[in-house]
Amino acid sequence: MSRPLPHCAHAGRLAARAPSIARALSLATLLVSPVVAPRTARAQTLEDAELLQPRQAAVTVMYGHDAWDQYWEGSLKRSNGNIGTITTSSITSTVGYGVNKRLTLFASLPYVSTEASQGVLHGMEGRQDFTLMAKYRVANPLIAGRARLKLLAVGAAGIPTSDYTPDFLPMSIGLHSKSLSARGAAHLQDRTGWFIDGFAERKWRANVTLDRSSYYTNGQWIESNEVAMPDVAVYRATVGWQREAWCIPVGLTSQRTLGGGDIRRQDMPFVSNRMNFTAAHAELMYYLPRLAGLRLDLGAAHTLSGRNVGQSTTIMTGLTYAFHL
C-alpha cells in the first residue's frame, strides 16, 4: 500500500528555489504490507493527488521494510510459532511523466523478498507486479478565493512480471492476479499549507491459476486450478501540512475485500481470502536544499485492525528525482 508524498508539490517557495522539483511528484510507494500475503501486492499503488508538469519526469526508488508477528486468522488475532515474524523487504522503482498539465502517467515495479524468523518455511523473492497508472485532472477550482480543490480520475492496470506462486502464503511475494483499478480522488489545500485529501478506489482482479488441481476455500471444495479473486475497495484519507522544504501528511487507509473466505482455524492463508485492514500512516518529505530536484521520503505505517492479514508495521525510505525533458 503506498503512501506517497505528493502533497507537498505546490510549495511556492520550493518552486522558486528549485523549479524542477516544485511540482515533483513523489511516487514513494511501498508502505504497509500488512497482508498475511505481503501487502506489497499493492505496493505500487500511487496514492497521491499530484501531477507532474508537462514534459516533466520523476524517478523514485523506495525501500520498504515490513514486519508482523501477529495476524488475524479470520477475526481471531494470534501469533504462530511456526513462522515467528514475517518480514517483507522491497525495492520499488517508479517512473512518472507529465504528458500535459492534466495527464500524468506512471509505471512502477517492486522487487520483493520474504522471510520467516522461525520454523522451516522457505523465503521467496522476485519481481512482483508491474503497474501502469494514468492520473487525470478533471477540475481544479479555487474555493472561496483561498483554497485550491483538485479532482482526479485515476485508472491503473497491474500485471505480474514473474511466475512467482501465490500458493505459498504467507511467504509468497504477492497474489499474482492481473488487476484494473478506477479511483476518484480529491485534494484541497489552502494558502497556509494545510491540506486534506482522499480517494475511493475499486480494484477488479482476474482469476489466478495455481499449480494444483483442487483447493478448499470459503466453505467450498473446488476441483480446478483456477481461483476467483474477489474485488477490492480501498479508501484513504490524509491530512497534512507543508512549508518550505517540508511536508508531513498523516492519515488512514482502509482496504475491504469484497468477498472471499476467512483463514480457518490453524489453516494456511489462501490467495482469495477476504483480506481487510485499516492502517494509520505518516510520512515526512524533505526537499534537499542544495540538490535541485531531489527529495528524501520517509514513511511509516501500522495496521490497526484487520482480517486475514498480518498486523504489520512498515517503514520506508526513498529518493525522488524530478527533471524536465
Add this chain to the structure above:
Amino acid sequence: MRSISERVSRALAAAPLRTRHLLPLAVIAGVVGLASCDKTITVPEESLPAIAATNVDANAGTWRMLVLTSPDQVVVPDPAPITSAAYQAELTSAKTAQAIMSDAQRAAVQYWTGAGVLRWNQIERELVARFNLPPAPRADGSYPLPDAENPFGDPNFPFANPPYASRAYSYVSVAQYEALKAAWYYKYKFNRPAPSRTDAGIKSAIPASTLPSYPSEDAVLSGVTAEMLKLMFPAAIDEITLKAAQERDAALLSGRATSSDIAAGLALGKAVATLVINRARADGMGAAAGNAAMWKSLADAATAKGEIAWLSQESPARPPMLMNFGSVKAWTMTPAEVTSLEPAPPPSTSSAQMKADLAEVKQTTDNLTREQLAIALKWNDGAGTSTPPGHWNAIASTYVRDAKMSEVRAARVYALLNMAMHDVAVGCWDTKMKNFNPRPAQLDPTIKTTIGLPNFPSYPSGHSTFSGAAATVLGTIFPQGAASFDAMADEAGISRLYGGIHYRSDIVSGKAHGKRIGAWVVNYLSTDGAN
C-alpha cells in the same frame, strides 16, 4: 458488465466537459468496463455426465464379499408383483412426481443420475479437505485431541490427515462395494424391471437399462454411504443426510425406482453399513493417536540404536501424527503380513549415504527451479486438501467416469484402490514409527521447505507409498493408463524432495513398498469373480 462502462460513458456525455477530457476519461471508463471480467471457473469434475453403463454386470451378486459373509447376509423381503395394486399405485405416484418436478429437483436428477459412486467419492474428498486441519495449540503449548463425542468443538472432529483419510476412504468404498454386490444379488433374484419398462408413461432420465430396480441401487448407496460418512465426519451430518435424501429423490424422479425399490434399498444399505461399522469400531483406530509415553518410547528406541531420533519441528512441539496407526487393522493382510512387506530400515543417520541424501535436499531446495516448485505444490496435498489418497481418488474418477461402469463395478475400483492405500498407510506408519527417522530440516536447520513439513518421522515417504500402491492398482484395472499412473507416482514421490521434506531414500523405498502392497491387493482380489 457493459453496464458500468455505459453508465460512465453516459455520465461523461452528459457532463459539460471540454473535448480534451474525453479521451483520457474514456480510457479510464474502458478500463472499468474491461475489468468487470468473467470470474467463472471451469470445474470439469462438477458436471459428471449421466452414465449409461456399457455392462450392467448382472453377475455382481456372485462376486467375492469382503466383510459380509454372503450377499444375502442381510435379508431383503420379496417385492410386491408388478401387477399388484400396490405397485401400480407406486407407478402412478412416480408419474405424478415427474409431472410436477421443480427446477431444483431437475437439477438434483442431473446431479445424481448414473454417477452415484463417483458423486459420493467427490463429496467425501470435499469432507476430507474440510476436516483436514491440525488442532491449534492451547495457550500452555499442548494440543487438544479431536473428540468424536464433540465433533463441532475446537478442534473439529476429525483431523482428516492422510492416515485418517486413507481409512475413511477405504471404509466408505468397501461398504459401498459390499452393499451394491448384495443389491445386485437381490436385483437378479427378484428381477423387477425398471419402472419405465413397465409403464411407458414414466420417463427415464437416461436410456432405460435392463438392470432390475428392486432394491434401488441409488437408495442402497444413499443409505450405506450416509451411515459410513456420518461415522467418519459426524460434524457434517446435516449435509450428508440431505445429500442422501436428494439421491433417493432423484432415483424416483429419474424413473429408475419406485418407492418400494427405494425403501428396500435404503434398508439394505443401512444394514450393510451397520456390519461394516462393527468392524470399524474394533479395528484399533481408537488407539491410533498414541500418547506421551509411546512418543517417548519411540524416540528412546531410535536413540538406543545409535540413531538421531525424530523431533517435532513445530512450535510448540506436536506429537507425531497418529503414532499408533501402524497397529490399525489392515483390509487384506495380517499384522505379520504387514510387517513382512515393510521396507528395510533407512540409512543410519550417521552414515555417508544419509550425509549425501541430506546434501541433495539442501542442494535441491537452495536451487529450486520454478518447474520443481510447481511439482512440489501440485502434489503438496497438505492441510486443507483431500490428502494424497484423495488425490488418487480424483485421478481414478476420470478413468471410472470414462469407462462407463456400472455402479457396482465403479465401487469395486474404489474399494480396491482405497483398501490398498489404507493397507499401505498402516505399513508405512508402522515403518515410520519403528525407525523414527529425522526430517532433513532437523538434521540441517538451514534447509527450508516450500511446502508444509509433515509432523511425523521421515522414512519412508507416505506420498511415495500411497502413490506406488495406487498406481499399481489403477494400472491393473486400467492398463491403458498404467504408464501414466506410474509417471504420476514418480512425480508425487520426487515432489517431496523438491519440497525439502524427504530424502531420496525415503522416496525410493516408499514407492517400492507401495508397489508391493498394490500387487498384494490386486492378487488378493484377482479371483473375486469380477474379471
